[in-house]
Amino acid sequence: MRIGYKLMTEAFxxxxxxxxxxxxxxxxxxxxxxxxxxxxxxxxxxxxxFTWSMxxxxxxxxxxxxxxxxxxxxxxxxxxxxxxxxxxxxxxxxDGRFTxxxxxxxxxxxxxxxxxxxxxxxxxxxxxxxxxxxxxLWSGGYQSYDGRYLQLEDARVFDLPDTPPxxxxxxxxxxxxxxxxxxxxxxxATEPKxxxxxxxxxxxxxxxxxxxxxxxxxxxxxxxxxxVLETTRWALTGWKVMSELPNPVNFxxxxxxxxxxxxxxxFACGPDPDRHLAVAGQFIDAGFDRLALLNAGPDPDAFLAxxxxxxxxxxxxxxxxxxxx
Numbered sequence: 001m002r003i004g005y006k007l008m009t010e011a012f013x014x015x016x017x018x019x020x021x022x023x024x025x026x027x028x029x030x031x032x033x034x035x036x037x038x039x040x041x042x043x044x045x046x047x048x049x050f051t052w053s054m055x056x057x058x059x060x061x062x063x064x065x066x067x068x069x070x071x072x073x074x075x076x077x078x079x080x081x082x083x084x085x086x087x088x089x090x091x092x093x094x095d096g097r098f099t100x101x102x103x104x105x106x107x108x109x110x111x112x113x114x115x116x117x118x119x120x121x122x123x124x125x126x127x128x129x130x131x132x133x134x135x136x137l138w139s140g141g142y143q144s145y146d147g148r149y150l151q152l153e154d155a156r157v158f159d160l161p162d163t164p165p166x167x168x169x170x171x172x173x174x175x176x177x178x179x180x181x182x183x184x185x186x187x188x189a190t191e192p193k194x195x196x197x198x199x200x201x202x203x204x205x206x207x208x209x210x211x212x213x214x215x216x217x218x219x220x221x222x223x224x225x226x227x228v229l230e231t232t233r234w235a236l237t238g239w240k241v242m243s244e245l246p247n248p249v250n251f252x253x254x255x256x257x258x259x260x261x262x263x264x265x266x267f268a269c270g271p272d273p274d275r276h277l278a279v280a281g282q283f284i285d286a287g288f289d290r291l292a293l294l295n296a297g298p299d300p301d302a303f304l305a306x307x308x309x310x311x312x313x314x315x316x317x318x319x320x321x322x323x324x325x
Contacts, residue, residue, distance in 0.1 A: 001284070001316050004031035005304075006070065006212055006294040007054075010040035011231060014049035014057075020300055021058040024065060027304040028312055031066030032058065033101070033212075033292045038077060038109040041234040043248045052086050059094035066097045070212065070292060071170045071188055073105030075123070076115050080130035081155050084137040091161040101188050101210070102131065103170030106243045108251075120243075124179055126150060131167060131183045138164040168210055172239040174199040181205030189288070190239070194323075197287030201323045209320070211288035213280045214267045216296040217303040221270035224297045225260040228267050232296035233258040236266055267296065273310035280315055289320040 005024040007017050021032045036051040055067055067090065074083040083100070091098045104123035111117050118126070129147040136143045137157045145152035169184035171177040177196050180187045181203035188210040189196050197209055214235060218224035228235075233255040234242065245251055263269065268279040280291055293311075295303040 001318055001320065002030040002066075002208075002290045003307075003312065003315050004033050004066070004068070004210075004290065004292040005029045005307075006292045007032050007034045008045075008294070008296075008300075009034050009051060009054070010037060010042075010045040010048050012300075013047050014054050017049070017054050018057045018061055020304075021054075021065070022061050023301065023304055025062045027308045029065060029307070031068055031097075031099070031290075031292075033068045033070035033210075036069050036072040036109075038112050040248055041108070041251050042231065043252065045231055045248075052090070055090045055098070056093055059090060059097070062094075062097075064097075066099065067094055068099040068168065068210070068292075069101040070210070071101035071103035071168070073110055073127075074102055074130040074134065075126040075150065076105060076110040076117065077113050080133040080150060081137060081152055081157075083130075084134040085157050087134070087165050088138065088157050088160050091165045092159060096161060096163060096165075098165045099168055099186065100134075100165045101168045101170065102127065102184070103188070104176070104243075107246050108242075108248075111246050122149070124176060127169075128179060128183055131169070134167070135164070166207070168208070171196050171200065177205070178203040186210060186290075190235075192282035192286045192288070194286040197323050201287075208290045209288045210290040210292060211283045211286075212292045212294050213283055214294055214296070215276050215279065215303075216263075216267045216269045217271065217276075217306050218269070218297045218299070219271055221264065221272075222260070224269035225263045225267070227298045228263045228269065228296045229258065229260055232267075233263065235296075236262055269297075271306070273306075273314075276311060277314055280311075281318065284318050284320050287320050287323045291315065 168186035169180035177199035186207035
């Protein structure tokens with residue numbers, strides 16, 4: 001079991017994100033994970049700096065902790081050749097500590113370049129082509145690719161690590177879990193659904209299984225729940241909504257009916273370690289073995305201390321169940 005810390009790049013500026021990454025390493029986390037957004041989910045969050053710049057800074061400021069994107073869409077806002085180059089550079093700067101998380105994207109971030117945001121089946125096909133291009137460029141030399149949706153012309157990534165980064169592919173259901181098994185080295189998800197892990201394993205997936213765990217630490221449950229309600233209620237909309245809305249104002253409108261009860265039903269809120277361990281346990285029981293703890297509470301340093309004293313040991317003592325194909 002590996003335990004990571006989700007750096008909330010939509011809620012903090014770039015210098016603070018780097019500081020928190022260093023603090024997470026000191027607190028004993030095994031990896032840190034950054035989303036790769038152009039916009040925040042809600043305007044009240046107030047931030048969304050360039051993830052690849054922050055990754056480079058974190059790589060230089062840390063020594064042990066792993067780095068991961070959670071996740072990058074390599075098909076619309078970026079071309080996969082750019083991501084192949086960026087990921088190779090971060091892998092070199094971090095001495096091999098980087099995992100490239102990839103997904104089919106959200107309209108929130110991809111529409112900004114003025115291109116069509118396609119239906120989910122086409123997005124999956126584009127992601128498959130993008131992963132093929134990235135791996136092709138990581139194999140070295142000049143490469144070209146003529147896909148149905150994506151092309152590459154006579155391109156070479158000159159600075160490559162000896163061992164390419166692992167690719168973790170995001171999944172929300174069986175089709176994307178199969179894609180993760182067929183094209184990726186690991187699985188990434190945000191819901192404690194055993195069916196996702198089972199579909200991944202059934203399709204031949206044998207790599208690490210990452211999941212984001214929704215937590216909110218504060219001195220009392222009500223304070224934590226209000227923090228989630230203010231900044232992170234978008235997380236309760238579900239992936240079909242999260243992938244389709246175009247701007248933060250739309251997420252604000254779509255979440256006006258979310259209540260504190262809705263929040264506490266999904267998030268572990270407050271100072272009780274047993275509640276936090278119970279929510280994390282749902283993901284472990286579903287078969288995930290790489291947990292990225294997302295703290296939506298108001299004080300990140302208090303959460304890091306809480307993790308070190310109350311969560312680290314019991315979480316690491318748990319093992320995800322074996323899932324057979």
